[in-house]
Amino acid sequence: MEKFDREYLYNCEYSNEFIDSIENKNFLGEEPSYQVVENALLLPPKFIGWGPIWCKGGGLDASGNFIEYSAARYMKEGYEADEVKYCDEEVYYFGLYFKQWGHFILEFISTLWLFQKERKKYENIKIVYLPMFQDHEMVGNFLQILELIGIKKENLIKLEVPTRFKRVIFPQRSVAMTGPFLYSNAYRNLIDLIIENACKIKIKNKFYDKIYLSRQGFIPTLDRDFGEEDIEKFFNANGYKTICMEKLSVVEQIQVIQNAKFVACTISSNAHNLIFAKNGIKAYIVNKMFPYNEIQYMVHDFRNIKGTFIDSFCTFMPCSFGNGPTLLCFNSKLKKFAKEHNMKIPRIKSEKDKLLYYLSLYMKRVESIKGHADEFFSISYENSRNEISFYTKNELILRKYYHEFLFKFGNKSKKAYHKSRYEFFKDKLKSYR
DSSP states (O other), rough: HHHHHHSSSSOOOOHHHHHHHHHHHOOBBBOOOEEEEEEEEEEEEOOSSSSSSSSSEEEETSOOOOOGGGGTBBOOOOOOOOSSSEEEEEEEEEEOOSSSSSHHHHHHHGGTTHHHHHHHTTTEEEEEEEESSTTOOOOOHHHHHHHTTTTOOGEEEEOOOOEEEEEEEEEEEEEOSSOOEEEEEHHHHHHHHHHHHHTSOOOOOOOOOOEEEEETOOGGGGGTTEEEHHHHHHHHHTEEEEEEGGGHHHHHHHHHHTTOOOEESSSHHHHHHHGGOOOOOEEEEOOSSOOOOOOHHHHHHHHOOOOEEEBBOOSSOOOOOOTBBBEEEEHHHHHHHHHHHOOOOOBOOHHHHHHHHHHHHHHHHHGGTTTTGGGHHHHHHOOOOOOOOOOOHHHHHHHHHHHHHHHHHHOOGHHHHHHHHHHHHHHHHBBBB
């Protein structure tokens, strides 16, 4: 993989080791295969909790053995069914499904590569999907993606009870998510088919060379990510048009991205949407926390994206990608990026207000922080503590003059310290209204 610019990342052991490993990684994996299993039993997922494994379910052969091709990132084993329904039909296994866009476009639809490779052969076959929650229907943009592949709504079967089918086709995923993250050419061909069909449809949307993909209109993230308004305001001030992807149809999303030359966004499903971009697009991705999201680097490799990652965050409490909360801030990394790209820096909100709100969000969600999130606490705190101001504007002014006075007229042995604090408070004042 190409070399990444590290100028806008926190300079710490974790960052350097992570980028070293990414630059030496090949994300292109082997081509997928498939297997046909007679009398296979398909099990609807049973949710077990938010851990390394979220649910049990998938497929078992006639002898009760788990079929590995039926596994997903968060579903890797089956269970014993008390009652089993029988269906005398051959079906195609879609696999696990829940309404999360990033998982859907990267992992879930990767089982559908045979519909691109052998379209005529499979155009009328029934497809079975396994909803992790029974109220998760295949509708809206999720359904539209399948329709762009050539799949009809009437051919979808939502698995609600354990069912043994006459014959099941189990495709291997064309994006590997249960081990090392890898994509295949079969997945590339599938995504290219979606793009091709989406771009045939006429729409009335305006297109922009520079776009910022915002999450501020996406209600579920309002208590997960905080501070994005300043990031968005910065890119808006430099000619980027805000786009709220969740307000667009899939066809509109794809065409908007296809016609953009520069894309900016925070690390999220919005960034994963770059699989629908033209090869070689330029992208500025704002990180929100440690650890970094390795999947996004796979997306960059997939589209040969000319990407820059920016550590414009002060998330110092343990958290996880899905739950947050994260704290975005206009820190020294983003300021350096702006200066070196001749970009305007708008005034931003009080960091003290943002910090207090971030902490209140954390207290509300602390019970959802699980796993090994706390292992990054020390490096997150160390890198964030000098980026956060705990003061109002008036307090900053007082401290600036206080350290300026001591720097000029105080004890010479502490001159360097007072000078650095003076520069710190002076710099912080520039960002306040």
